[in-house]
Amino acid sequence: MVQRILERGQIETLASRAIPRVRLPDGQVFARRAARLRQLAEGHAIGDYLRLMARVADAQQAALGAAIDVTLPTEAAIAQAAAHRMPPLAGAELGTGAWRGVLRAIADALAAERGVPAAVGALATRLRAAPDEWIVLQAAALLGGVASDSLDRAAAPFVMAALQVQWVALARTFTAERVAPLDVPGVCPLCGSLPVASIVHAQAPYQGYRYLHCALCASEWHRVRAQCSQCGNGKQIGYYTLDAADGGPTIAADAAAVRAEACDECSSYRKIVYVEHDAAVEPVADDLASLALDLLLGEQGYHRASGNPLLWQAGEE
Ligand SMILES: [Zn+2]
Ligand SMILES: [Zn+2]
Known part of the structure; x- marks a missing residue:
């Protein structure tokens, strides 16, 4: 049996041709999103909504930058997920997550914003006062865990924004090779x-x-x-x-x-x-x-x- 041995240069050429399978988020994902939303908002039919979401993305970036406390899956859980070809962060715990604090920070940012529509102000007040169980139920509905008729549609984008911060923080603890x-x-x-x-x-x-x-x-x-x-x-x-x-x-x-x-x-x-x-x-x-x-x-x-x-x-x- 003849084996072909690759020279170092050939190996590098092959490696450079390999398409990177996964690209993980960097630490500026929400800052970039906020800047883009503001840019797109100029003269846009839904410019006010895009600017509101830019403000949300600012709050997300601030929360991510403050290094929120996330509970990582154990090495054994990651290995088990890989063995079953399951995503390692699919089952991340909603009840214990820092994302609820992020949601309140987003609501605070919206409440402090001048010139937001009354409905948004009222929503911010409601989110700041919402009990944990209700917030967790909303998150579970958004992530598909429970029936979606319990979903508060007005609150959904803000709950999702909070969840994104936690999951980006989790994703950033991985390396592409480990996915x-x-x-x-x-x-x-x-x-x-x-x-x-x-x-x-x-x-x-x-x-x-x-x-x-x-x-x-x-x-x-x-x-x-x-x-x-x-x-x-x-x-x-x-x-x-x-x-x-x-x-x-x-x-x-x-x-x-x-x-x-x-x-x-x-x-x-x-x-x-x-x-x-x-x-x-x-x-x-x-x-x-x-x-x-x-x-x-x-x-x-x-x-x-x-x-x-x-x-x-x-x-x-
Ligand atoms: Zn198709
Ligand atoms: Zn993902």
């Missing part, structure tokens, strides 16, 4: 949540590759381009973008920084953002600011594959 692959390519390999959108990066070693961006922990995982992020179909994929001129459907203006990737096999779509066309794109912010594209895709008969964490949307029933 084991799952059998299900459509969910986050760390926390098991659905992606909010895709991003095509422009910097090495991620350049030109498409990653799905987790709605909860902001981790990203590689998925081949031109393949439906929902069902994996690789044939009947269409790209939609908003035509600035008339708002009508146009297939794939190649320079658009935000497009919708629609699949005729499963009739669903997700947005895909391109760093090469706009270096400031951020999956959660750009998805939120492109609601007009959602209306267009709805008119075309497609449904959203999954919601935006900062906007409660009715899922597929």
